[in-house]
Structures are given as C-alpha cells and as structure tokens.
Amino acid sequence: MAGHCEQENAIACLIREAREEAGLSIERQDVELVHVVHHIDRVGDRPRMGLFFRARAWSGEPELREPDKCTAWKFWDPAALPEDLVPYTRVAIEKIQNGELYSETGWPA
Template sequence: MTEPPPGTPFPALRVRAQETRTVANVIGVHLYAERDGHALLGLRHPDSPYAPSHHHFLAGHCEQESAIACLIREAQEEAGLVIAADDVEFVHAVHVLDAPGAQPRMQLVFRARAWVGEPRVMGPDKCVSWDWWPVDALPEPTVEYARAAIDGVRHGRLYTEMGWT
C-alpha cells in the first residue's frame, strides 16, 4: 500500500475486493446534547433488542427523510424535546461493523445548541430514563460507539471507525 498524498484527511484502510457484493449501510442519527459539561443519555429498556440496559444517545434510524429531520423527529418522539434545524450541527460520525458479515452502520452525531423542553420518557418500552452525565465520567455500561463519539467530540475529531479490522 502506498502512502496517501500529504493533506489527505482519511487514508483508505481497506479496499473492497472486486468480487464483493454491495451492502447498503444503515444510517443512524444521534443527538449530542450537552449542558454544563454533562451529556444527555438514556437508559435503554432491559427488553430492548439492541443494547438492553445500556446508556445511549437519543437516536433513531434515518427513514425517508433528511438526517436533521430525523433528529428533530426522534427528539420529539423519544424525549419531548423541540429542536429547530438551525440549532443543529454535525459533530461526529462513527462507521461501525458489529461483526464480520453484519450490515455496516454509519452513525451520525449532531449537537443541538438549543432546544425547548426537559427530556422526559416518551416511550417507556424503549427507554426507562433520561439523565445528564459528566462527559468525563460516563455511566456503565454505555454503548461503545456512543462513548467513542463523545470522546471524538470532546477532542475535535469528526470520524471514528469501529469493527473494521
């Protein structure tokens, strides 16, 4: 493998073989809300199919909508928060492969600079509580890619890969 040209921000780590089939990536959209050095995380329901009893961002899958429209919709549906599109900025992406052969996921993280309302549990079958946690002392267990994204935001990194080695 040759070295990338100087100034290339993200060198290619792996090139897909010609015979490999195309696999669509699932796109997840996540809210990074921070107040006084504390990040908003929800405790997922123990019966959740993904990450039961783990702390995680307010999040959802991008449907037939833009990523920001998804974030605004999910914030209202999951926590009763009202966010204006002008108050949203992209802060991090995590490209995740949970296991060999699994469907890849691109997790987009957006910061809300402002919102209306206090987080409240809107879907008790999905999330049992919303709490503010110090960004330098996240609760256990926290979903690993959420932890990686918060670390990336705190250190000014825009991108993380997980599970691709």
C-alpha cells in the same frame, strides 16, 4: 437518542426523534454535525454510519416516552459515562471531546 431515518434527511430525523423519544422541540438552525462514526457491531454485520449532532438550543424538558427502549434521560459528565453505554457511542463522545470529526469501530484489524 438514536433513530433511523424514515424517508427524511438526517436533521429532520433528529428533530422528529427528539420530539418522539424525549418530548423536545429542536429547530433546524440550532443543529450542528459534530461526529460521524462508521461502525459494525460484529464481523459479518452490515456496516452502519452514525451521525452525531449537537443541539445548541431546544425547548421542553426531557421526558421518558419510550420506556421499553430507555430507562431515563440524564445529562452525563463525559468523564463519568454509564457502564452500559453503546460502545460506538462511547467512542464518538471521546472523539467529540478531542475535536475529531470521524471515527471507525468494529472493523477487523
């Protein structure tokens, strides 16, 4: 799940996006920041910061509410992620598995 904040803090954005995109209800106290990735997609693009949160609990079953943006909701084994995963998300998941809180992708060497 991903989204852009709309005059709201990052956790409020996560809670709203989870409801809008997947029909899930998450409480603020059940959210923890697990990774930050500073990335650019291509040289010359504007840099972006991706915040990755873990929800320790939620209510509801994931439902596909934006089929034009997402084909399905599924829980994946981190060792068997789908091929078409967004590259910086793949990096973040690897780093989270290693307990690393920060990464950078797309920057020229």
